[in-house]
Amino acid sequence: MTRIPHATSGEPNPLQLLTLDGLRRRTSMKWRTYPEDVLPLWVAEMDVPLAEPVLRAVTDALELGDTGYPAGTAYAEALAAFAGKRWDWDGLAVERTAIVPDVMLGVVEMLKLVTGYGDAVVVNSPVYPPFYHFVAHLDRRVVEAPLGADARIDLGVLEETFRQAVADGRRAAYLLCSPHNPTGTVHSAEELSAVAALAERYGVRVVADEIHAPLVVGGADFVPYLSVPGAERGLSLMSASKAWNLAGLKAALAIAGLGAAADLARMPEEVGHGPSHVGIIAHTAALRDGVAWLDALLAGLDTNRRLLADLLAEHLPGIRYRPGDATYLAWLDCRALGLGDDPADVFLHRGRVALNSGLPFGTGGAGHARLNLATSTEVITEAVRRMTAALH
Numbered sequence: 001m002t003r004i005p006h007a008t009s010g011e012p013n014p015l016q017l018l019t020l021d022g023l024r025r026r027t028s029m030k031w032r033t034y035p036e037d038v039l040p041l042w043v044a045e046m047d048v049p050l051a052e053p054v055l056r057a058v059t060d061a062l063e064l065g066d067t068g069y070p071a072g073t074a075y076a077e078a079l080a081a082f083a084g085k086r087w088d089w090d091g092l093a094v095e096r097t098a099i100v101p102d103v104m105l106g107v108v109e110m111l112k113l114v115t116g117y118g119d120a121v122v123v124n125s126p127v128y129p130p131f132y133h134f135v136a137h138l139d140r141r142v143v144e145a146p147l148g149a150d151a152r153i154d155l156g157v158l159e160e161t162f163r164q165a166v167a168d169g170r171r172a173a174y175l176l177c178s179p180h181n182p183t184g185t186v187h188s189a190e191e192l193s194a195v196a197a198l199a200e201r202y203g204v205r206v207v208a209d210e211i212h213a214p215l216v217v218g219g220a221d222f223v224p225y226l227s228v229p230g231a232e233r234g235l236s237l238m239s240a241s242k243a244w245n246l247a248g249l250k251a252a253l254a255i256a257g258l259g260a261a262a263d264l265a266r267m268p269e270e271v272g273h274g275p276s277h278v279g280i281i282a283h284t285a286a287l288r289d290g291v292a293w294l295d296a297l298l299a300g301l302d303t304n305r306r307l308l309a310d311l312l313a314e315h316l317p318g319i320r321y322r323p324g325d326a327t328y329l330a331w332l333d334c335r336a337l338g339l340g341d342d343p344a345d346v347f348l349h350r351g352r353v354a355l356n357s358g359l360p361f362g363t364g365g366a367g368h369a370r371l372n373l374a375t376s377t378e379v380i381t382e383a384v385r386r387m388t389a390a391l392h
């Protein structure tokens with residue numbers, strides 16, 4: 001598989017282009033949830049300007065008044081081409097895709113297709129908190145199969161969880177987070193093949209949330225779940241939203257394996273009315289023309305990971321941080337600091353720096369905090385300074 005090259009295009013590091021004063025003018029969740037004196041490194045928004053091809057595509061659409069309803073398959077075609085080049089995956093069939101409003105609503109719709117009321121949805125805790133509440137809101141039962149101590153899928157635990165989930169003859173699904181939020185774990189081809197084999201053995205349907213797929217660095221290879229042998233009955237959700245910071249421009253794609261095409265075809269038509277036409281234009285431009293920008297971002301994130309590891313080693317050696325190979329999120333094990341179950345609360349109130357509490361990430365989240373690295377080196381440095389000050 002292709003290694004992701006580091007920035008060679010002359011594209012500047014997008015993480016170093018904005019000032020804090022400019023960012024504070026933003027009205028999104030990251031910037032408006034806490035008072036102005038709090039440095040926000042929590043929700044997964046990035047401190048970057050839009051990639052130029054995305055800005056151009058959206059601006060052109062607005063100038064044209066091209067703000068009607070979406071049509072066609074350009075988004076799926078752009079993703080298929082990106083997947084072919086980036087991951088050597090030629091199996092993304094445009095006719096087995098559907099546009100959905102965003103990844104989480106797509107997850108909900110996929111789970112509706114393959115499970116019923118009260119059925120189990122297996123997740124690998126600690127994991128992205130909406131996996132819990134979106135699934136609960138759907139009247140499915142979240143069942144945890146915690147990651148191993150190495151932050152990788154524990155196949156023995158997963159098998160036992162699958163066995164119990166279907167023991168009374170019920171249907172069950174496995175909501176796989178690939179790459180994994182918050183640990184940044186990139187699942188290997190072997191692990192994913194083993195997952196597919198287990199899912200087939202127990203009749204568990206796999207729904208893979210692959211939103212962080214373009215955000216893999218560090219020599220790891222992203223393996224699309226649907227590309228592994230035995231995964232034909234799987235469903236995947238992909239989007240340009242995380243990697244190009246487009247959460248406010250709503251769109252995502254649901255993708256069915258060969259054996260899940262009939263399930264995806266049952267998705268109600270109205271779900272496809274949710275995504276924004278301008279969002280689809282933005283996502284399509286990102287995948288088609290935003291690769292040099294993405295590579296510059298990944299190089300910047302690599303720098304930030306190393307910077308954070310160095311700063312923590314120097315100033316907060318009690319925090320255990322194992323940089324993952326993907327996402328822009330750092331999962332900090334703060335248990336040795338003796339700050340209790342919710343160190344993020346201490347950093348917020350005593351240090352005026354906002355991280356995500358580990359608690360909503362489920363089992364394995366207590367004593368942890370999640371830090372968003374998609375910012376400048378200056379902000380990361382200041383965040384660690386504040387975290388350090390909070391302990392004194």
Ligand SMILES: Cc1ncc(COP(=O)(O)O)c(C=O)c1O
Binds near residue numbers: 102104177181
């Ligand atoms: C694993 C994961 N899935 C889904 C989402 C949300 O995606 P969307 O805004 O497309 O629903 C996020 C956002 O951070 C995420 O980390």
